[in-house]
Each structure stands twice: as C-alpha cells, then as structure tokens.
Amino acid sequence: MSPAEQSQRRKSTRNGWLLSAPALTLLFLAASGPLLIVLVYSFLTPGQYGNVVWEFSLDGWVGILFTRDIFDGTTNLADAHLTIFWRSVKLSLMTTALTFALGFPTAWFIATRPPAQRAMWLFLITIPFWTNLLIRTFAINEVIRNEGLMNTVLIGAGLISEPIRIINTDTAVFIGMAYVYLPLMVLPLFAAIDRFDMKLLEAGYDLYASRLQVLRHVILPIVKPGIIAGSILVFVPSLGAYVTPRVLGGGKNMMIGNFIELQFGQGRNWPLGAALSMALLLIVMAALLIYVRASTKGNNPHG
Amino acid sequence: MKCTLTALAFLAATTSLAQAEGVLNLYNWGNYTGPDLLAKFEAETGIKVTVTDYDSNDTALAKIEAGGHGFDLVVPSTNYVPIFVEKGLAVELDLTKLPNHTNIAPEWMDVAWDQGRTHSIPWQWGSIGLSVNTAVYTGDINTSSIFLDVPDELKGKINVVPEMTDVVNLAVMYVGGEPCTEDTEVLKKARDVLLAAKPHWISMDYGATEKLSNNDWAASVNWNGSSMRARLANDTVAHGYPKEGYPIFMDSVMLLADARNVDQAYTFMNFIMEPENAAMISAFARYNNGIAGSDAFMPEDMKAAPEVVTPDEHKAAGTFLPTCSPTAQQYMAAIWTELMK
Structure with missing residues (x-):
C-alpha cells in the first residue's frame, strides 16, 4: 500500500467517525446512560414504598435465582422466577420457529416474482407497521376471543358446536407474537434470497440432486445469514414482549417483561426489577454473539 | 362598525x-x-x-x-x-x-x-366485590368463594383483577384474617386458597366492564361502579358483596x-x-x-342502584384497608409473585 493510499484510507476512517459522531453521541446518552442507572440500581436496597435506598446490596441479583421462603425463612431456588423465564424463552423460540416456517415460503415467493412486482409485494408486507402494535394486538384479540370472528364463523359453518378457547392462554400469546413479528422474519429472508443466484438451482438439478437435497445443500447454506438475522430480529423482541402477553395472555401467566414491570409497580422491588432487566440484556447479548459467530462463519466458508 | x-x-x-x-x-x-x-x-x-x-x-x-x-x-x-x-x-x-x-x-x-x-x-x-352473570350462575353471589372456591358453572369463566392489595386481602378475610395481617399462618392459608383457585380463572386482567358486557367473562372480582356499568350494558350482571369481608x-x-x-x-x-x-x-x-x-x-x-347504595345487610362486611406495613407488603408481594408465575 503506497503512502498516498494510506493517507487516503486514514482520511476516510476519520471522516467516517466524524460522520457517525452525532449518532454515537445519541446512542451513548440515550442508551448507555439510562442503562448505567439500571445497572447501579440493581445493586441497591429496595425502599419501603418502591424506589431505592442508597445501600449496597446483592439481593437484587441473588433474587433472580433464589428466594427466601416467606414462611420458614429458608432460601430456595426461585421456582416462580424460573417458570417465568422458561415460559418466555420457550414462547420466543416457538415464535421464531413459526415465523420462519411461514416467512421462508413467503420470502421465496416474493424473491421469485418479476422485479417489477417485488416492490409491490414488499410494500404489502410492511402494511402492518402502519398501525400501532397495541391496535394490532387488540385486533387479534377480536379475532380469537370466544365470541370473536373465528369462533362465530366456525360455529356458523357448523364445524364446531362449542367455541374453541384460545384467548388468555399461552397459545394466544404465541399466535399474537408470530403475527406481530412475521414481517421482521420475511424482510431479512427476502434480502438473502434476492441475492441468491437461481442458476445454482439448475446446477444442482443437473447434478441429479433431489428437490430436498437442493434445499438442504444449496439454498439453506447460502441464505443462512438471512435466516439468522431474521431469527434474531424475532427472538429478541419476543423475549422482552410486554403488550402481547398482557393483552392476549390475560395477565395470568407472566413473561419476563411483565415480571419486570411487576417489580417496579406493585412488587416494590426496584433492584430486583433492575437486575432482571440486566439479566434479560445478557441473554439477548449472548444470542447476538452466537449470531455474529455464526454469520461470519457463513460468509467465509474457506476460513 | x-x-x-x-x-x-x-x-x-x-x-x-x-x-x-x-x-x-x-x-x-x-x-x-x-x-x-x-x-x-x-x-x-x-x-x-x-x-x-x-x-x-x-x-x-x-x-x-x-x-x-x-x-x-x-x-x-x-x-x-x-x-x-x-x-x-x-x-x-x-x-x-x-x-x-x-x-x-x-x-x-x-x-x-x-x-x-x-x-x-x-x-x-366504592368497594370491591364480585360481578356475576346471573344467567350463568344462580347461586349466592355475596361470597368470596365465587372466586376462591369457584362453582362449577363459573370454572374457566371468571376473571380476577390484578390488584394485589385488594385480591390478597379478600383472600385473607376469606380465611378469617384481618387485612394487612402479618400472621404467617393466616397468610399461608390465604396463599393456598389462591393457588388452588387460580387454575379455574380465565384471566387476571382489567377491563371488566366491557368483557362482562360482551360475555367474554361470566364473572369477575370487580369494583362496584364497574359492576354497575356492566349491568347497564348487560342486565344479567349483578354485584355481590362478599360476606367474609370486602375492602372499601x-x-x-x-x-x-x-x-x-x-x-x-x-x-x-x-x-x-x-x-x-x-x-x-x-x-x-x-x-x-x-x-x-x-x-x-x-x-x-x-x-336506587344496588351497586351504588350498599344494601343494609351487606354494610357490616365492608372495611377500610389500613396502610399495610412494609412487612405485610412483602408478604403480599411474595404471595402475588407465586400466584402470577
């Protein structure tokens, strides 16, 4: 590399930093600042009526996994908390799987349309974003409730005699989240499939590969970054979902988001709430790390 | 001009x-x-x-x-x-x-x-009590057993408002304790009653007025004013004042x-x-x-609304909630977390 080239590169790096400075400042002040407060609060003592007392304590962090039995004073594994964590992770994984199962054929369909039509199909995918999340969730509620659209139609058609009860169950939360997050799966999948060279398909068939083999050995490895990006985009917000479990789940079975809210409200244990928020953040970061690992491997198959 | x-x-x-x-x-x-x-x-x-x-x-x-x-x-x-x-x-x-x-x-x-x-x-x-659709359940509605020992007709059809203090204290009074109690025997009983009843609840949510009106729920732990609004929209809804005690x-x-x-x-x-x-x-x-x-x-x-003008026979069961001590509050929060898991 010549000295001229080097100085040119340095200049472009500096300009890059300068250009991104406003965004970085905003990120630091608006994201890291509040996060630091949350981190500090997680190491304090809860106040009598909410808020915190400025005394160092690890109780918030210990309280994530362990709980002192209020009646006999022994410390046990916090069964209630683990149930909530497990429900959140399970529902988020299920949501990711379902959105993939629905999103992959959709994205494939869009990517294989003539270029002039693709914009229209993509535009249709983004339409749900025009409406507020809360309103979309209430709309789902209207469809699946006992006397809602789905049950009325099914009963009217004589297919069932008793309404199918979905509302206020984990299934309702699952359906709601899959509906809400589906576009987040379709868009990155489309981006990946769009770049896919269809000639590779013909090459695969020419080499006597079956349709399934082409899917497994040709398509999936190449669109893998899109699959991972889509899965992350769905999994992360699902894990912290608050509105959907609250509206569709009927509030009976909490997810992590609702559990954190409880600590800042009626639970009056802000440090535990703060520690739970940080724990959620750590889970999300772990998921992102796996993503970065997996996607760099995918882009660089020959080492 | x-x-x-x-x-x-x-x-x-x-x-x-x-x-x-x-x-x-x-x-x-x-x-x-x-x-x-x-x-x-x-x-x-x-x-x-x-x-x-x-x-x-x-x-x-x-x-x-x-x-x-x-x-x-x-x-x-x-x-x-x-x-x-x-x-x-x-x-x-x-x-x-x-x-x-x-x-x-x-x-x-x-x-x-x-x-x-x-x-x-x-x-x-006002006071907290029970809104019950009397077309679904015809028994006595002036008791907390409506939601703590759910009658068969209401199983899977009753909602409980997620208001910790009111709900836990209703259960405490149901098992014979005083509101804001720190007596662990009483609290343990209240917890057990709540946990045993929860599988029969449809949800723990607000919005009782609408959901009782449109028959999503057949009953709910509910405030008297909300009960009345539900009745005005759906005249089979009646308000019960729990005889075991209810908070005003x-x-x-x-x-x-x-x-x-x-x-x-x-x-x-x-x-x-x-x-x-x-x-x-x-x-x-x-x-x-x-x-x-x-x-x-x-x-x-x-x-003359029975929800607004408390009938004389139900007045005695009503009680004002004192400001619970932090200890009592912690007991309630622990029971609540276990209930909501």
Whole structure:
C-alpha cells in the first residue's frame, strides 16, 4: 500500500467517525446512560414504598435465582422466577420457529416474482407497521376471543358446536407474537434470497440432486445469514414482549417483561426489577454473539 | 362598525382571559374522569385540563417519586394517602382557598387516613366485590368463594383483577384474617386458597366492564361502579358483596408538592366539591362521591342502584384497608409473585 493510499484510507476512517459522531453521541446518552442507572440500581436496597435506598446490596441479583421462603425463612431456588423465564424463552423460540416456517415460503415467493412486482409485494408486507402494535394486538384479540370472528364463523359453518378457547392462554400469546413479528422474519429472508443466484438451482438439478437435497445443500447454506438475522430480529423482541402477553395472555401467566414491570409497580422491588432487566440484556447479548459467530462463519466458508 | 369593534374587543378580552387562566395537569385513574366535567370546568374557568391515566397506586407513586412528571393533582386510594404525605410528595391544603371544603359529607370528614381532610379531598368511593352473570350462575353471589372456591358453572369463566392489595386481602378475610395481617399462618392459608383457585380463572386482567358486557367473562372480582356499568350494558350482571369481608376504598385528590399550576389546582378542587359537579363525576364512573347534597343531582338510575347504595345487610362486611406495613407488603408481594408465575 503506497503512502498516498494510506493517507487516503486514514482520511476516510476519520471522516467516517466524524460522520457517525452525532449518532454515537445519541446512542451513548440515550442508551448507555439510562442503562448505567439500571445497572447501579440493581445493586441497591429496595425502599419501603418502591424506589431505592442508597445501600449496597446483592439481593437484587441473588433474587433472580433464589428466594427466601416467606414462611420458614429458608432460601430456595426461585421456582416462580424460573417458570417465568422458561415460559418466555420457550414462547420466543416457538415464535421464531413459526415465523420462519411461514416467512421462508413467503420470502421465496416474493424473491421469485418479476422485479417489477417485488416492490409491490414488499410494500404489502410492511402494511402492518402502519398501525400501532397495541391496535394490532387488540385486533387479534377480536379475532380469537370466544365470541370473536373465528369462533362465530366456525360455529356458523357448523364445524364446531362449542367455541374453541384460545384467548388468555399461552397459545394466544404465541399466535399474537408470530403475527406481530412475521414481517421482521420475511424482510431479512427476502434480502438473502434476492441475492441468491437461481442458476445454482439448475446446477444442482443437473447434478441429479433431489428437490430436498437442493434445499438442504444449496439454498439453506447460502441464505443462512438471512435466516439468522431474521431469527434474531424475532427472538429478541419476543423475549422482552410486554403488550402481547398482557393483552392476549390475560395477565395470568407472566413473561419476563411483565415480571419486570411487576417489580417496579406493585412488587416494590426496584433492584430486583433492575437486575432482571440486566439479566434479560445478557441473554439477548449472548444470542447476538452466537449470531455474529455464526454469520461470519457463513460468509467465509474457506476460513 | 362600532358593534363589530366591541365584539372584537370582547373577543380579544376573553381570549386573553382564557390564556391567563392557564392549564392544569391531572394524574388520575384510567376511565375515571368524565369529559363533560372537564368541558364544564373549562367553560366556567378557562382552565384547560390535561388528564393522564394510571392503572395502579404503585404506578402513580413510582412516577411521581421519580420527579419531572409535570402533574399538579393526583388521586390515590385511602391507604396511599398517608404515604404521599409521609414522603412529602403532597402538601397540606390551604383550606381558605377551598370554600366548598365544608361540603364534604360528615362521615368522610374525620377519616382515619386524613383527619379533617387537610391533605386530600374526596373524588369517589366504592368497594370491591364480585360481578356475576346471573344467567350463568344462580347461586349466592355475596361470597368470596365465587372466586376462591369457584362453582362449577363459573370454572374457566371468571376473571380476577390484578390488584394485589385488594385480591390478597379478600383472600385473607376469606380465611378469617384481618387485612394487612402479618400472621404467617393466616397468610399461608390465604396463599393456598389462591393457588388452588387460580387454575379455574380465565384471566387476571382489567377491563371488566366491557368483557362482562360482551360475555367474554361470566364473572369477575370487580369494583362496584364497574359492576354497575356492566349491568347497564348487560342486565344479567349483578354485584355481590362478599360476606367474609370486602375492602372499601376512597380515591382522594391531593395537591403535589412540585405542582406548577397551584392556583388552577385549587380552583379545580373547589369546583369538584360543588355538589352538582361531584354528581357529574359519579354519573360518569358510577361510584359515590362523598360530597353532601350531591344526591339531588345524581342520575336517576344511580339513586336506587344496588351497586351504588350498599344494601343494609351487606354494610357490616365492608372495611377500610389500613396502610399495610412494609412487612405485610412483602408478604403480599411474595404471595402475588407465586400466584402470577
């Protein structure tokens, strides 16, 4: 590399930093600042009526996994908390799987349309974003409730005699989240499939590969970054979902988001709430790390 | 010409007057403040009221304690009034600015949580009980066993409002304890009863008025005013007063220490203690208001409503919730977490 080239590169790096400075400042002040407060609060003592007392304590962090039995004073594994964590992770994984199962054929369909039509199909995918999340969730509620659209139609058609009860169950939360997050799966999948060279398909068939083999050995490895990006985009917000479990789940079975809210409200244990928020953040970061690992491997198959 | 000028001058005068009167920020429970009341207040005083909603006392307390909220008035329940005072979040009222203070009904004047009403004035009061669709369940509805030992007809059809203090204390009274108890034997029994009953509940949610009206739920632990609104929409809904004991609440207006529109806040507080205006509050949310003489202005359908006028045989079971001690609060929170998992 010549000295001229080097100085040119340095200049472009500096300009890059300068250009991104406003965004970085905003990120630091608006994201890291509040996060630091949350981190500090997680190491304090809860106040009598909410808020915190400025005394160092690890109780918030210990309280994530362990709980002192209020009646006999022994410390046990916090069964209630683990149930909530497990429900959140399970529902988020299920949501990711379902959105993939629905999103992959959709994205494939869009990517294989003539270029002039693709914009229209993509535009249709983004339409749900025009409406507020809360309103979309209430709309789902209207469809699946006992006397809602789905049950009325099914009963009217004589297919069932008793309404199918979905509302206020984990299934309702699952359906709601899959509906809400589906576009987040379709868009990155489309981006990946769009770049896919269809000639590779013909090459695969020419080499006597079956349709399934082409899917497994040709398509999936190449669109893998899109699959991972889509899965992350769905999994992360699902894990912290608050509105959907609250509206569709009927509030009976909490997810992590609702559990954190409880600590800042009626639970009056802000440090535990703060520690739970940080724990959620750590889970999300772990998921992102796996993503970065997996996607760099995918882009660089020959080492 | 002269006429037009006068009109213009008058217009200018009134608009500047309206601007000078300013604004007021009211922080109140959701679905609790009637728009017609605010319209009347604005028409009379020129003060524009902005209402922000909350859904629990703890939310309100947390937000106000955090500061920077911009609210002038808040409407906490009985057991939270002393907390707002103790923490210095609400200030003592200057009664000379509230000539209508004498309109407070005698039984609501010297209350345990605010002797002489020097810190809070009545907004509305009511009680928590059970709303039951009598077409679905025909048995006795004046008992907490409706939700703690759910009858077969109501299994999978009953909702419980996620209001920790009310629900845990209903269960405590059901097993024979006192509200805010620290007796672990009683609390353990209450917990067991709640945990055993939970699988039969459909949900733990707010919004009982709508969901009882449209038959999503056949019953709910619910407040009396909400019960009445549900009955008006669906006449098979009736309100039960649990004979094992039920909490009575009063939500009271308090002036915040960091209020910026203090004069407007006094004007508003004085305004709502006018019997006619207090009746407007009740006409919207369907609860009683604690202002003497407001009965005359109440809507006809409330004057004999069994939800609003507690029948004599059920009066004795009602009790005011004291401000629970932090220890009692921790017990309740632990039971609640186990219940909500």
